[in-house]
Amino acid sequence: MTLKGRQPELPSIMLNSHADVVPAGAGNWIYPPFSGHIDENGNLHGRGTQDTKDVGIQYIEAVRKLIQNNSTLERTVHITVMPDEETGGHRGIVPFVDSEEFKSLNIGFALDEGFTSQDNNMYVTYQDKRPWQVKFIIRGNGGHGSTIANGNVMEGLQKFLNIVMEFRNEQMQIMNSTHAFDYGEYTSVNVNMIEGGIAPNVIPTNMTVVMDMRLSVKADVNDVEAMLQSWLALLGDESSMEYIRRVENSPATAVDDSNPYWMAMQETLKELGLNVVPLVCPATSDMVLVRSKAIPALGFTTKTNMIPKLHDVNEYIDLSQFLKGIDIYESILKKLGNLP
Template sequence: MTEKSKTDACVEFLKKLAEELKVEFKVSCPAKDDRPTVILSVIGTQPELPAIMLNSHMDVVPVFEEFWTHKPFDADIDEEGKIFARGAQDMKCVGMQYLAAIRRLKRHNVTLKRTIHVTFVPDEEIFGPDGMKAFVNHNDFRQLNVGFLLDEGIASPTNVFSVFYGERTCWQILFRIHGQPGHGSLLLEDTAAESMHFLLNKIYDFRRSQEKMLEDNPILELGDVTTINVTRINGGKQRNVLPAFIELTVDIRMALTVNLDDFEAMINRWAKECGKKIEIEFVTKEPFCPPTKIDDSNAYWTAFKSAVDELNLEIKPLVFPAGTDAAYVRAVGIPAIGFSPMNNTPVLLHDHDEFLHADVYLKGIEIYEKILEKVCNF
């Protein structure tokens, strides 16, 4: 199947579910016709109130099928009750749990004051501009009158559920490091590789400082520090020729406490201290996005917290270490929480043999049912 045919099949599948649930169905294409956002809406008894948005994404990361013990797109369940599938944790489970919770609410004749919009967006896994980033700036989104968003979280290997109220700022930088070319047998000065070596030392010295912060303070989590990692190195034309330039790409996720201007000044200082010509290109340069308040000033959080308290669930508020579509929604001033009801589950997003236990999945539906009742009716 082509990418478009897969997308079309997903849209048709969601349309059938909307018909079964007897809810409104709409497709929005804020960027491209082949990048649809699907919206299933349950209209509340007071539709003038700000609505609740439940977000999921259609896309998943690729698989290396030879490393899987089950077919990655068959959703096989083994004798232990583990459901193996790409997206079992990230995040087909959440999208289906939303709809299953709505089905239960309807079956139990629960009245909801606020409208619920369940959205399925494209391109989340590639930070694509054609998904949520385009949608939040489109009139179709503004017409939804969204007051609060629930989006994906991460599995927790303990009994405690992870709840994410913010995300680190993502910068991805390409350093183009120029140097003296020449024959590979010579000891030339000012080579690109020497400058790269200097820059790598700066990068990994900083990286070690963040590792030490985590080691020295057991209260801190990964989302509380800044990570920097080299993700790509390109350069050279031939084995016996010194390259005229080398390209080095780094992925940076900055903690909420980092001053972005100061951090950029540090990056420029590293390049200047090399003493050689280094061009800096920002492939991704997201602005700082304030986190969602998780106190009594946020009535949506209070309603969410009352639901998990009634269910006797233990939660841990965290800063999301990577990135989700919730960041784009927070950026337009809407509070957002990342939560996937998966505890006692190993973290396997993007991994081989990604799975979710059936009991955890079914329990998650009950959890969402209680959360939706609370946040829609406060």
């Protein structure tokens, strides 16, 4: 969706969000995750309320208010809604940024989803951590469920989990020793899927383990690759490894006076009496691909004083915060859209 500016030849503003959400696991929610239930405290419960249907709707409503108030912008504004963000953007932002349509938008600056705050601060993310999602297929001896023999596949699984948890504990120590929100200093790692087995009385011959890593900004990809290969070697020649997702580069957008878009945002929020803190995004967004095209891009959300529930059960949004956020985006767009 496009709101044409008075000088469409100027670089445009991209307001991006994604429409897809992760599975909900409905049985664990207080309220059905797709019911849009509003509780007595004015909280709207549902999958996507924090990640990230709220931001997309706020964009639309902020632009609607600009039109209703006869506010004119010099720059053109594009609202883009991506599919497939949660699984890597391979059917969304990945092909889109290489398309002629994307080039024709003449984007000079982009905004995308941000990070929920538990205090009065608002966060702006200027760089994303690089996602490495890796599938290990651990192989070993099978047989009858009554036997106890060396080389059982579960021995390999236990060995692998021990290795991963040892590395995870090392990264947690780095996390605990650094500044409170310095997400870029450590690599996160979690085993999120374990699959295998065919019957209660049959020892399986293979187990599949899917691991999700988000690399620190300082991590060298060759070192990480060598580490994973060393883990694989410990599992034996029959085991194998494949990448589900592997992003090697994640450029940063400047958050200083060299970036007029950032300065405009910062000035607007200051005028509104709001404090904004720049940080590295602990996860990964579509902006990895946008920044790779040398386009400055920031992740931003107006959600404050809320419990972060991204990908968690009982995801919710405070409706008063949501409505206030529309006005904040309207003010930001006036400033960004009229940058000379």
